[in-house]
Amino acid sequence: MRRSPTRRGFLQGAGLVGAGLVGAGATAGVLLPPATLAWRRLGDGGDDYRPDPASPRFTLAVIPDTQYLFDGDRGDPEPLAATLRWIVAHQAERNIVLTAHLGDIVENGAAAELAEAGRIFEILDRHGTPYSVLAGNHDIDASRTDQRGPSAYLEVFGPHRLRRLPTYGGGTPDGYNTYHVFRAAGRDWLLLALDWRPSDAGLDWARSVLAAHPTSPAILTTHDLADADHSGATWLSEHGQRLWDRLIHDSDQIFLTLNGHFWPPGRLVRPNAAGRDVHVHITNYQDRYYGGGGMLRLYSFDLARGTIDVETFSPWILGQRPEWRTGPARREVELTDPGNRFSLAVDFAERFAGFAPVARRPARVPAAVLVDGTVAYWRFDQGWADGSAVPEGFRIDDLSGRGNHLTRVTLPGSGPAALRWSTGHHDDQPGHGSLYFDGGQQPARGGYLRTVDGAPLHAATFEDGYTVEAFVKLPADVRTAGHGGMSVLSRFGTGRDAGKTGPDPAEPTATLGFTAGMGLKWVVFPVNLNGLVSNWGHEVRPDEWFHVAVVNDGRHTTLYVDGARLLRNPSAVATGLAGSDEPWLVGAQHRDRIVQQGFYGWIGDIRIADRPLPVERFLLA
CATH class of the missing domain: 3.60.21.10 (Metallo-dependent phosphatases)
Incomplete structure (x- = not known):
């Protein structure tokens, strides 16, 4: 008073x-x-x-x-x-x-x-x-x-x-x-x-x-x-x-x-x-x-x-x-x-960190997350110095034991710093490390990874279902820097290469990436259809790690972010993934067999399984 x-x-x-x-x-x-x-x-x-x-x-x-x-x-x-x-x-x-x-x-x-x-x-x-x-x-x-x-x-x-x-x-x-x-x-x-x-x-x-x-x-x-x-x-x-x-x-x-x-x-x-x-x-x-x-x-x-x-x-x-x-x-x-x-x-x-720090989740050994059906598991915690470049041609092993290893590729005009090691990671990520991709478009620039020649993943069609997971973080300026359309993961080869004659046959056979507004998308040519089927997600927040998962049960595909089911999942029956027995790319977007854009941001652990996984089996669980 x-x-x-x-x-x-x-x-x-x-x-x-x-x-x-x-x-x-x-x-x-x-x-x-x-x-x-x-x-x-x-x-x-x-x-x-x-x-x-x-x-x-x-x-x-x-x-x-x-x-x-x-x-x-x-x-x-x-x-x-x-x-x-x-x-x-x-x-x-x-x-x-x-x-x-x-x-x-x-x-x-x-x-x-x-x-x-x-x-x-x-x-x-x-x-x-x-x-x-x-x-x-x-x-x-x-x-x-x-x-x-x-x-x-x-x-x-x-x-x-x-x-x-x-x-x-x-x-x-x-x-x-x-x-x-x-x-x-x-x-x-x-x-x-x-x-x-x-x-x-x-x-x-x-x-x-x-x-x-x-x-x-x-x-x-x-x-x-x-x-x-x-x-x-x-x-x-x-x-x-x-x-x-x-x-x-x-x-x-x-x-x-x-x-x-x-x-x-x-x-x-x-x-x-x-x-x-x-x-x-x-x-x-x-x-x-x-x-x-x-x-x-x-x-x-x-x-x-x-x-x-x-x-x-x-x-x-x-x-x-x-x-x-x-x-x-x-x-x-x-x-x-x-x-x-x-x-x-x-x-x-x-x-509250000064008096009650939250214990960070420790890293998990690869064997702890190799669920049944894992066909590829890549993580980027090899112990290189934070910010150092990934050497040209460096091989990142597939920890699933299936031989789907990755190697570095650099787009013309880009230098070693276009792809760098990072200690950044999602709090629930098994591997405590990531790769920073400094890519872009017009002209295409950056570094990316591709599966090695003869990798078994090239021929996989996943007609019994699949789960694709990745940890991702976008830079704070991603919307102002012209990076719309970039991909976290894509499958090389076009719909035309896979025998598809429907709309947009020049599109990749599978892409996990972003719209111009940084909304998530999963766009694929299924085995059973002649055209593309798309899952759309909300616009993600920059400067924050998130986990994305795509789950197909052999008939329908569902997109998840941080374990939460998203809205715009198609009701169309979409079985498997069509392909042309060609590599998978991490951090590169292509169209009509031309890599047009390198990824901009951080990518952590990626896992692919040949069956649908429940949320409680996701990498962040």
Whole structure:
């Protein structure tokens, strides 16, 4: 809470609070919007707390200053009650793991106010829904640190209440600082709930909690840490600077801080001592209609996407019938400005690497991935120096033992550096190495690989089905450099050479490559058809490794990326692969028997099997 007289004056001047609105903690229904009465008739709803601890998606619910809802003989607890009921009703759907209140629960720190707020929090208690609370300056004697001794706040919200909750971890002896542990996305997370003014001993305790949970990411909540203005500028408050200097800066586990007290909402990012980002957020709505209307902010974590999505809305107003909402209420149903609805891109593995590094999957020996039916397996982890050129004519052995070895070929006008060894690889790739192809077109340039003369793969038709897999990474500038149409893997010889007289007989008999927009494609002449059959995939993201697999069961062909089945797979019966008993090419696209383009990017392990493989047998499994 920022400046009491002006805040109080703001609400009184707007006619939003008054001595006659609420008496003795009970709602004066005749003065409330009709929709509020309808909402009150709803029960708690929802199920008991049972989060999904393994899901990569989970939600932290955040409630800032509710003080004007509990203000002597004025206020209205119903907006907070509506918010807590919403949390209970949606905790399974949204995988809400914890609710954090940011302090200034009440206005005057009075026993009656706190008792009424405590009664409202019983909505969560009844369902075992965990929450954290902390004291703001209006909840206690703000002139003292957490060593202030007993208070009405502690009588209602002290450790005796919180220890019944499934996430409660412990607190300081004074009872004003607590920590909470929740399980989400397969790991333990910490939330520190610090007093309005933690003492030096309180900060020592916070550091000891972090040390006792050395691999747990931590969120710090407190009432006063950062301030902001309406221009969008955000900065640390005087007390926030103390917390930064004494705790946050050197505690790499703390990646997010949340506070109320000030308004408007704001956010900033500061590097800690390890050089990693700490997101510092203010959220507070007491200056708005109906004292904030029990505004709720949700932090929805999605570790699969590397994103935290933030949204802000009032369940109390949301629960009103739309036709009964007043003008102020309509504006506050949901806040969609950039300060209240936004997404944070977070590379969680990198951000937590300093204290909880993710163990990288070790390389696997070739024998471990030679599934039944493997007819070719090439990998590029031969131990050459990163960035060194693959020698002209160098042979890369086929590890399947079938003799389908590869040798380097260089297009005219290109030098040794057109094909280089690389240590880059997909995290789930068996071989920890790849080849970097620096190719292009107009004119054709680059280096590529081809199967050796007499390789058994040349004659294979795969009429019982096949699986083709490769790991690929495209450079960041691939779309601006004119590389559309390039191929990861192709079969030399045209449809005409294979006896096909349908459309496009000059096309290769088989190509795994890309469209002009970097969408994946698998285009082949099947044995049983006279023309081409094509599988199309989405445009892939550059500068990221991915795994592509093509699976044919003898009748139909399906394209996969990172184990996910893609959409545009043809229903046409396509049996086998037509060919003209000629080589396979890695990193080259040809048409009408002329190599027109070298690949641009990285190619890792490639495996070909003469049968359809299930996803759980793919190289990345």
